[in-house]
Amino acid sequence: MTAGRETHIRVSEIFGPTIQGEGVLIGLPTVFVRTGGCDYRCSWCDTLHAVDSDYRDQWRPMSADEIWQEVTRLASNRPLTVSLSGGNPAIQPLGPLIERGHREGYRFALETQGSIAKDWFADLDVLVLSPKPPSSGMETDWDAFDACLRMAAEKPQIALKVVVFDDRDYLYARAAAARHPDLPVYLQPGNHTPPPPDDDDAKVDVDGIMDRMLWLVDKVTEDRWFEVRVLPQLHVLLWGNKRGV
Numbered sequence: 001m002t003a004g005r006e007t008h009i010r011v012s013e014i015f016g017p018t019i020q021g022e023g024v025l026i027g028l029p030t031v032f033v034r035t036g037g038c039d040y041r042c043s044w045c046d047t048l049h050a051v052d053s054d055y056r057d058q059w060r061p062m063s064a065d066e067i068w069q070e071v072t073r074l075a076s077n078r079p080l081t082v083s084l085s086g087g088n089p090a091i092q093p094l095g096p097l098i099e100r101g102h103r104e105g106y107r108f109a110l111e112t113q114g115s116i117a118k119d120w121f122a123d124l125d126v127l128v129l130s131p132k133p134p135s136s137g138m139e140t141d142w143d144a145f146d147a148c149l150r151m152a153a154e155k156p157q158i159a160l161k162v163v164v165f166d167d168r169d170y171l172y173a174r175a176a177a178a179r180h181p182d183l184p185v186y187l188q189p190g191n192h193t194p195p196p197p198d199d200d201d202a203k204v205d206v207d208g209i210m211d212r213m214l215w216l217v218d219k220v221t222e223d224r225w226f227e228v229r230v231l232p233q234l235h236v237l238l239w240g241n242k243r244g245v
């Protein structure tokens, strides 16, 4: 691998401004930089076009400079929060991009499952850690997760976000929250109708997601779990399974 390639970031898509549809920054205008490639393969992943290597030919190695030009063009040079997602963006060398954006007054939030720790996590403004519950088919490596927290070194704002499909997932979320009593926790009802990567118009069962949302609200209130927040994926309610929003 050449030195140049090591500094390049594999990008699946850059889009926005839109609003952040999930978790701690919900509703906030943002531009997304979605990287390509993931060390996980969750059974219900809604972003397979940035995970499955079948879509590799759609991912482009870009320099921090090239990405920055596109972000600032989309934002009309008005500083905003940039959301880094994927795939697993922690695989990519994002440090120089964050440094560049900070110099121009932008903020950075990152979404990752917590399986890979990077020293540049400490430069983020917001770190969203989204460990994966049993329904995903993935196993959580809590040592790796703890390494992510150590790398963040209490500098960014940190939130836990757990997708919940069923009772086992809910119990997993409770255990994850108990393990990290100082972190704010967001529960997100799973979308059981994630898009096949090639079908932008794939229908979403919004009623089904709302049923799961209501079930989750019942669970937390019955359990007197009063520190948690329960939020649907707002962008899915607004735009369904459409890509790039």
Ligand SMILES: C[S@@+](CC[C@H](N)C(=O)[O-])C[C@H]1O[C@@H](n2cnc3c(N)ncnc32)[C@H](O)[C@@H]1O
Binding pocket: 038, 044, 045, 046, 047, 085, 086, 087, 088, 089, 111, 112, 113, 129, 130, 161, 163, 188, 189, 190, 191, 192, 193, 194, 233
């Ligand atoms: C596509 S992932 C990319 C970032 C990173 N790989 C992660 O999982 O945190 C962004 C967020 O979408 C969530 N997500 C993925 N598929 C979903 C689905 N079918 N329903 C609800 N949330 C989903 C993930 O759990 C994660 O919190």
Ligand SMILES: Nc1nc2[nH]cc(C(=O)O)c2c(=O)[nH]1
Binding pocket: 018, 019, 020, 021, 022, 032, 047, 085, 086, 111, 235, 245
């Ligand atoms: N609007 C909007 N909000 C989001 N929050 C997390 C997203 C993601 O796919 O990581 C996402 C996304 O794709 N769009």
Ligand code: SF4
Binding pocket: 038, 039, 040, 041, 042, 045, 046, 047, 048, 051, 086, 087, 088, 113
């Ligand atoms: S970790 Fe995130 S991007 Fe990777 S497969 Fe799971 S939900 Fe999709």
Ligand SMILES: [Mg+2]
Binding pocket: 046, 047
């Ligand atoms: Mg998404």
